[in-house]
Amino acid sequence: MTGNSKTLFGVSLVGSGSATPAQRITNDQLAARVDTNDEWVKTRTGIKERRIIGEGDSLSKLCVEAAKAAMEMAGWGIDTVDMIVVATSTPDDLFGIAPKIQSQLGARNAVAFDLTAACSGFLFALVTGAQYLQNGTFRRAIVIGADQLSSWMDWDDRSSCVLFGDGAGAVAIELTSNDQNALIGFKMKSDGSRGECLSVPQKKEFVNLVGSFKNQIGRFSNIQMNGQEVYKFAVREVPLLLKDVLGKHGITAESLDWLLLHQANQRILNAVADRFSIPESKVLSNLKNYGNTSAGTIPIMLDEAVRDGRIQPGDLIASSGFGAGLSWGVALFRWHGKT
Ligand code: COA
Numbered sequence: 001m002t003g004n005s006k007t008l009f010g011v012s013l014v015g016s017g018s019a020t021p022a023q024r025i026t027n028d029q030l031a032a033r034v035d036t037n038d039e040w041v042k043t044r045t046g047i048k049e050r051r052i053i054g055e056g057d058s059l060s061k062l063c064v065e066a067a068k069a070a071m072e073m074a075g076w077g078i079d080t081v082d083m084i085v086v087a088t089s090t091p092d093d094l095f096g097i098a099p100k101i102q103s104q105l106g107a108r109n110a111v112a113f114d115l116t117a118a119c120s121g122f123l124f125a126l127v128t129g130a131q132y133l134q135n136g137t138f139r140r141a142i143v144i145g146a147d148q149l150s151s152w153m154d155w156d157d158r159s160s161c162v163l164f165g166d167g168a169g170a171v172a173i174e175l176t177s178n179d180q181n182a183l184i185g186f187k188m189k190s191d192g193s194r195g196e197c198l199s200v201p202q203k204k205e206f207v208n209l210v211g212s213f214k215n216q217i218g219r220f221s222n223i224q225m226n227g228q229e230v231y232k233f234a235v236r237e238v239p240l241l242l243k244d245v246l247g248k249h250g251i252t253a254e255s256l257d258w259l260l261l262h263q264a265n266q267r268i269l270n271a272v273a274d275r276f277s278i279p280e281s282k283v284l285s286n287l288k289n290y291g292n293t294s295a296g297t298i299p300i301m302l303d304e305a306v307r308d309g310r311i312q313p314g315d316l317i318a319s320s321g322f323g324a325g326l327s328w329g330v331a332l333f334r335w336h337g338k339t
Contacts, residue, residue: 007134010181012336015172017069018303019062023054034158041162046266050165050291052150059148060097062168064104074172082138084112085129087121087295090148119323121295130183133175144170147294154222165291169299185249188329197229198324234268239275245330257315263287263297
């Protein structure tokens with residue numbers, strides 16, 4: 001699915017926020033549980049530590065904190081928010097957490113719903129939210145990306161447990177004129193035929209209901225991942241899609257200010273950047289502190305770089321989310337934040 005700038009209105013990214021759990025677990029600490037070591041994890045992934053939701057935290061709380069920070073940066077009154085989209089695969093409630101977040105924020109005029117697209121979730125939600133503004137339906141939206149994959153991890157499987165962490169990030173977007181449109185282009189893709197290389201499938205457990213009728217118990221497995229297949233998928237598909245979107249909009253890789261990829265593995269980030277000869281200095285990475293927070297990675301990274309002044313108003317950013325589904329997407333946007 002492709003998008004372009006031929007819309008009724010434009011969308012502007014005007015605020016960002018993020019929140020991560022207090023509990024911090026280093027590679028060395030994990031090595032007390034599984035047969036791993038700091039050197040292996042750092043070299044193969046770039047990760048040094050991750051944040052894990054503990055007893056005092058919850059995913060919804062992190063989302064509320066991130067959304068508040070984004071709204072504060074945007075300078076919005078809470079009653080002016082029309083929509084809240086929460087990208088997550090790990091809600092506190094299977095029916096969705098967006099309405100709870102809406103209520104905790106006091107955003108009584110906002111419609112709120114969840115969207116699931118795993119590690120592509122934030123990018124898909126940003127594009128989804130932008131559509132409502134670009135067609136003039138809504139004026140202001142908060143897009144949140146957040147996950148708590150720590151709850152779905154086999155903590156005795158060293159090949160996956162070292163990779164993931166928890167966290168939430170949010171972006172405030174608002175309607176603007178078409179000539180100010182900051183979402184320059186996007187493309188999103190899905191391929192369910194390769195979905196089994198990264199999934200959290202429902203368990204096939206049935207119990208007797210009445211007579212010979214049975215029903216399935218609502219339980220899910222831990223994360224099941226073929227790391228090498230996912231790696232190959234990411235380093236093949238992301239550059240192809242990025243090239244496609246850049247070409248469609250006549251934008252050269254040299255003119256990008258930042259490459260903001262889903263933070264899965266530093267080697268994936270480097271491989272994608274290398275294909276376009278994008279220097280390391282333009283590749284945003286905070287993997288070492290958080291690992292892969294799934295839908296949280298892109299907005300957490302964006303917020304960090306906006307707040308420390310690396311990303312400046314007007315900067316051109318190429319972003320890509322990729323992961324389970326399989327799903328992947330690219331968005332080209334300019335940061336218009338009021339920092
Ligand atoms: N610590 C120490 N050794 C480990 C280890 C760990 N945490 N995890 C795996 N190993 C071992 C393996 O058992 C294997 O040992 P062997 O050679 O004796 O069989 C060896 O390290 C190499 O394993 P391999 O799977 O080939 O490593 P890799 O270089 O492919 O790296 C990943 C593994 C998971 C880091 C890498 O494939 C990856 O990042 N894939 C993408 C995963 C991802 O991003 N998923 C989310 C996408 S949204």
